[in-house]
Amino acid sequence: MASSCSLFHSSLSSKSKSKFPLPRHQNNTKFNRPPPTVISCTSSSTYDPCPSTTSSNSNSPSPLKSGRLADENIRDEARRHRSIANNTFSAKYVPFNAGPDSTESYSLDEIVYRSLSGGLLDVQHDIEALKKFDGAYWRELFDSRVGKTTWPYGSGVWSKKEWVLPEIDPDDIVSAFEGNSNLFWAERYGKQFLGMNDLWVKHCGISHTGSFKDLGMTVLVSQVNRLRKLKRPVVGVGCASTGDTSAALSAYCAAAGIPSIVFLPANKISIAQLIQPIANGAFVLSIDTDFDGCMKLIREVTSELPIYLANSLNSLRLEGQKTAAIEILQQFDWEVPDWVIVPGGNLGNIYAFYKGFKMCQELGLVDRVPRLVCSQAANANPLYLCYKSGWIQFKAVKANTTFASAIQIGDPVSIDRAVYALKNSNGIVEEATEEELMDAMAQADSTGMFICPHTGVALSALIKLRNSGVIAAGDRTVVVSTAHGLKFSQSKVDYHSKKIPDMACRFANPPVQVKADFGSVMDVLKKYLGNKTPNH
Numbered sequence: 001m002a003s004s005c006s007l008f009h010s011s012l013s014s015k016s017k018s019k020f021p022l023p024r025h026q027n028n029t030k031f032n033r034p035p036p037t038v039i040s041c042t043s044s045s046t047y048d049p050c051p052s053t054t055s056s057n058s059n060s061p062s063p064l065k066s067g068r069l070a071d072e073n074i075r076d077e078a079r080r081h082r083s084i085a086n087n088t089f090s091a092k093y094v095p096f097n098a099g100p101d102s103t104e105s106y107s108l109d110e111i112v113y114r115s116l117s118g119g120l121l122d123v124q125h126d127i128e129a130l131k132k133f134d135g136a137y138w139r140e141l142f143d144s145r146v147g148k149t150t151w152p153y154g155s156g157v158w159s160k161k162e163w164v165l166p167e168i169d170p171d172d173i174v175s176a177f178e179g180n181s182n183l184f185w186a187e188r189y190g191k192q193f194l195g196m197n198d199l200w201v202k203h204c205g206i207s208h209t210g211s212f213k214d215l216g217m218t219v220l221v222s223q224v225n226r227l228r229k230l231k232r233p234v235v236g237v238g239c240a241s242t243g244d245t246s247a248a249l250s251a252y253c254a255a256a257g258i259p260s261i262v263f264l265p266a267n268k269i270s271i272a273q274l275i276q277p278i279a280n281g282a283f284v285l286s287i288d289t290d291f292d293g294c295m296k297l298i299r300e301v302t303s304e305l306p307i308y309l310a311n312s313l314n315s316l317r318l319e320g321q322k323t324a325a326i327e328i329l330q331q332f333d334w335e336v337p338d339w340v341i342v343p344g345g346n347l348g349n350i351y352a353f354y355k356g357f358k359m360c361q362e363l364g365l366v367d368r369v370p371r372l373v374c375s376q377a378a379n380a381n382p383l384y385l386c387y388k389s390g391w392i393q394f395k396a397v398k399a400n401t402t403f404a405s406a407i408q409i410g411d412p413v414s415i416d417r418a419v420y421a422l423k424n425s426n427g428i429v430e431e432a433t434e435e436e437l438m439d440a441m442a443q444a445d446s447t448g449m450f451i452c453p454h455t456g457v458a459l460s461a462l463i464k465l466r467n468s469g470v471i472a473a474g475d476r477t478v479v480v481s482t483a484h485g486l487k488f489s490q491s492k493v494d495y496h497s498k499k500i501p502d503m504a505c506r507f508a509n510p511p512v513q514v515k516a517d518f519g520s521v522m523d524v525l526k527k528y529l530g531n532k533t534p535n536h
């Protein structure tokens, strides 16, 4: 039996009951009644105006203070509150950047990675349905979910569920409460090295498996969980990886009890990244090729075997990754920064950021999108070369070894998405040499960060654009940090021991070897302190 809180909008139609304004009616009456579809108290909001009345059984245990029943876990609680009727929102696959005449589309429950013409796909949301709620509604709804443990909205990704995978049952979601990552004010770095006072680092790598890939993987693995329950032919999930996608895939699959298979280029990823899928029980293939070779193989294999493809060629991943952009706006109280700088490899993430910002603009949460910068390692720079050609010519390259090993990619699958994102955000592409990216990383670390080399690539772009005056001292700028520095400690060890051929390692800070006696220790300390001036 439906509870009183229940399932019909009529129970939400009184403003006094609902915390959130209701959508605009077609006739423009402000906050009129939502469309006559059925929606649960919690399918569009974590806010339950009548939590204690949702159980129809008078013998049920009394609710806890939190609104949860005594014998319930958070998933049970979500199940009790879930909608038993159709959700108002929906999404489907369409060919990426299809013209207005295209009618090609696929349900998200289909296993499809490419359009009929062989192009990329995109997840298209029913924007008209989302637009029935105004920008203020969405801002307030998303803000209300931050910092909670309500399943699944406590996750930074699932707090935007209606914009991500609106139709998935919370019961099918596999989440580690990812997202909600720190937006770090780089006060000292900005001031000391760039003369900036509004510089921020979005620490997407301080996360469950240590990279932004968690944001996309929770979505992909949740959908796989659903497909398996629907008895679709998915025996396992596979990816090619430079180390972060494989870590995220194996962790989320392990949490859900789903087999994962990862293709890694032998000797081209860090030890920390290699041990992650091994520890999480993935089937790990170390293949004597580079990432592009692994990517080619996984595409062939997934078209032959019932292994679901987890790379960002699969547009589902980007639906999760785009929430980092929404989160940045949220953390600035819905003010739009001037610049967002993202390191690029397979090039899904730059498009994901664009999509997140664009949806916020389209749905009235903000009035513009920031300018995007994509930064590549000079040793693996096909996008940069394409940009320099005036976007005229894209040619895959052979990616050379780089300390930014996770972006050692010469034939990015999302090239079309990246070009689209950059063209539509008045974007810029930069590149960083090995010395530039390692120096930038070392300087940032010396101000209290501990970033990965890929973030060094993004910082190098910022340094260049500041020096050329393109980015002004007062511009609010966000650098996206994509992985945890601890995954790449060997690169820092090499740098600080000045062991890198042809690199000055100007900011190295090697440890001082000293004998274990008081005099020797005093000597080195006096010498060290002699170079310092008191701070007053």
Ligand SMILES: Cc1ncc(COP(=O)(O)O)c(C=O)c1O
Pocket (backbone or CB within 6 Å): 211, 242, 244, 245, 312, 343, 344, 345, 346, 347, 348, 349, 350, 406, 407, 452, 454, 482, 483
């Ligand atoms: C740490 C890190 N930074 C940046 C990237 C680049 O992201 P994308 O491939 O979406 O361009 C990747 C993966 O490619 C990565 O693992």
Ligand SMILES: N[C@@H](CCOP(=O)(O)O)C(=O)O
Pocket (backbone or CB within 6 Å): 239, 240, 241, 242, 243, 244, 245, 246, 310, 311, 312, 313, 345, 346, 348, 406, 407
């Ligand atoms: N850096 C990535 C490369 C693959 O990117 P994806 O986003 O297409 O999975 C990795 O860590 O594997």
